[in-house]
Amino acid sequence: MNVRSLGYVVIESTEPQKWLDYGTQVLGLMVAPGMPDDAVYLKMDERPFRFAVVQGASDRLQICGWELQDEADFQTARVQLEAAGVDYIAGTEAECQARRVRELLRLQDPAGNTLELYHGADLDYLKFVSPVGIPSFETGFNGDMGFGHTVLPAPNLDETHAFYRDVLGFGDSDSMHFKFSDDPADPGLGLKFMHVNNPRHHSLALYQGESPVGCIHLMVEVKSVDEVGYCLDRVLARDIPVTSTLGRHTNDRMLSFYMLTPAGFPMEFGCEGLQIDWANFKPTKSALPSIWGHKFAAP
Ligand SMILES: [Fe+2]
Secondary structure, three states, rough: OOOEEEEEEEEEEEOHHHHHHHHHOOOOEEOOOOOOEEEEEOOOOOOOOEEEEEEEEOEEEEEEEEEOOOHHHHHHHHHHHHHHOOOOOOOOOOHHHHHHHEEEEEOOOOOOOEEEEEEOOOOOOOOOOHHHHHHHHOOOOOOOOEEEEEEOOOOHHHHHHHHHHHOOEEEEEEEEEOOOOOOOOOOOOOEEEEEEEOOOOEEEEOOOOOOOOOEEEEEEEOOOOOHHHHHHHHHHOOOOOOEEEEEEEOOOOOEEEEEEEOOHHHHHHHHEEOOOOOOOOOOOEOOOOEEEEEOOOOO
16 A cells, blocks of 8 residues: 555544634644635645544544555555455545545544545645745645654554554554653553655654543644744743643654644644655664653643
């Protein structure tokens, strides 16, 4: 299966208006022009939207949308899911229209996270005009690198990791293992970082733990340290909780900080993430998440 990028997310919100304010005034995304008003659609590049925030009974990450290369790959994906015995449902015409894609399949990974595999996404080329003056986000040529990355809960880490690797064809980038005490019997928790077919170091990470809001964090990337600093100023001016201080990650060298979103999961806002030539890459095993900084607030 040839997954190219993390194209969009659907977020369920009890108050989508909060996401409208947060998305435009803090993240610096724009309201997506020409999209229906049944949800808050936020745009960051040539793609019609990257975040769809739908009204619902809870606040949580609902769906991650993964882009396939083309129709042939979409048919291959369907065959491979069936061969692996994975249940899926095909998106209706109305659903595909709402996502601005040709076709989609919806399924769950072994940890219960919902995802969509799609092809034929529109490029609307409408000019991205950030309400807070961000010149552009790092999403590659025509948005081919996707909007950023997602870190999903996967208590059954090995099974979920094998699903993304063996069924969906994701590649390993890095793995980490954390112990939260000095007790030698503490089994600790694992974290698997995976890439798809674009240079972003990881588009997905799987965390061996639960999340009541369906997500450990999302990440968006800007193109300069100053834009990270300006965002941190906006966050502090609005008293939005900073869930991790500024720091530089080990595995993708991302310079970033983390803040709380209206959904209750954090957003990583960073720059300078590594872009990798996968032909010459060997997966790594990292002992530390950050070279410096990233002091996480106590939950
Ligand atoms: Fe991250």
